[in-house]
Amino acid sequence: MQSGSNNPEKIKxxxxxxxxxxSPIPLDETxxxxxxxxxxxxxxxxxxxxxxAFLEEAAATISRMFEFSELAVALKDWSDGKFRYGVFVGMxxxxxxxxxKLAYTLDEMSSTSKFPRIKLDNYIDFFLGEYVPDRxxxxxxxxxxxxxxxxxxxxxxxxxxxxxxxxxRGAGSEVIGWFEIGRTLDGKLPDRQTFKWLELVVSIVGKIxxxxxxxxxxx
Numbered sequence: 551m552q553s554g555s556n557n558p559e560k561i562k563x564x565x566x567x568x569x570x571x572x573s574p575i576p577l578d579e580t581x582x583x584x585x586x587x588x589x590x591x592x593x594x595x596x597x598x599x600x601x602x603a604f605l606e607e608a609a610a611t612i613s614r615m616f617e618f619s620e621l622a623v624a625l626k627d628w629s630d631g632k633f634r635y636g637v638f639v640g641m642x643x644x645x646x647x648x649x650x651k652l653a654y655t656l657d658e659m660s661s662t663s664k665f666p667r668i669k670l671d672n673y674i675d676f677f678l679g680e681y682v683p684d685r686x687x688x689x690x691x692x693x694x695x696x697x698x699x700x701x702x703x704x705x706x707x708x709x710x711x712x713x714x715x716x717x718x719r720g721a722g723s724e725v726i727g728w729f730e731i732g733r734t735l736d737g738k739l740p741d742r743q744t745f746k747w748l749e750l751v752v753s754i755v756g757k758i759x760x761x762x763x764x765x766x767x768x769x
Contacts, residue, residue: 626727
């Protein structure tokens with residue numbers, strides 16, 4: 551088989567172009583986020599990764615990607631149908647201890663009278679710090695309870711008591727858990743792109759978690 555004519559300089563240019571376009575070094579936020587998602591999937595694949603380890607890595611990835619300083623993760627306990635917290639990032643020891651004592655039914659968590667919220671989409675609700683919880687044991691879950699009486703400084707900032715609830719959904723959009731996310735490192739509310747990326751990451755977590763741990767409980 552004869553090879554066609556070639557131009558060494560063009561081949562060199564082509565090689566350089568392809569290497570630039572396929573470089574693993576992220577050039578912008580989109581590429582950084584995709585790289586973080588890929589690393590998360592690599593670190594959590596395999597039969598030896600426990601549910602606890604999977605969620606700890608998911609929470610750490612979300613915190614790192616979007617600069618959230620406080621996270622708690624709740625999962626459905628199939629023995630009684632209640633949701634309990636078991637993974638934490640950036641929480642005081644006292645707050646973690648208080649979280650571990652809480653258990654909610656889905657009806658309780660979905661109650662807008664008990665927990666007023668701003669519904670953002672199918673995956674995320676925003677819970678306002680202006681509404682102080684009245685359920686026993688909930689006040690102790692706040693990292694800075696003394697700040698709960700402080701007024702909101704501006705509409706685009708977090709105040710103590712604000713948090714995002716990003717729902718972990720399985721088949722048919724069934725809620726099987728949630729990420730409770732409070733505060734960013736700079737105190738600002740997330741921008742539009744962060745919300746969209748958060749939805750994507752949480753949906754990935756939900757699909758993986760459902761298939762590996764929850765599907766059998768629905769059969």
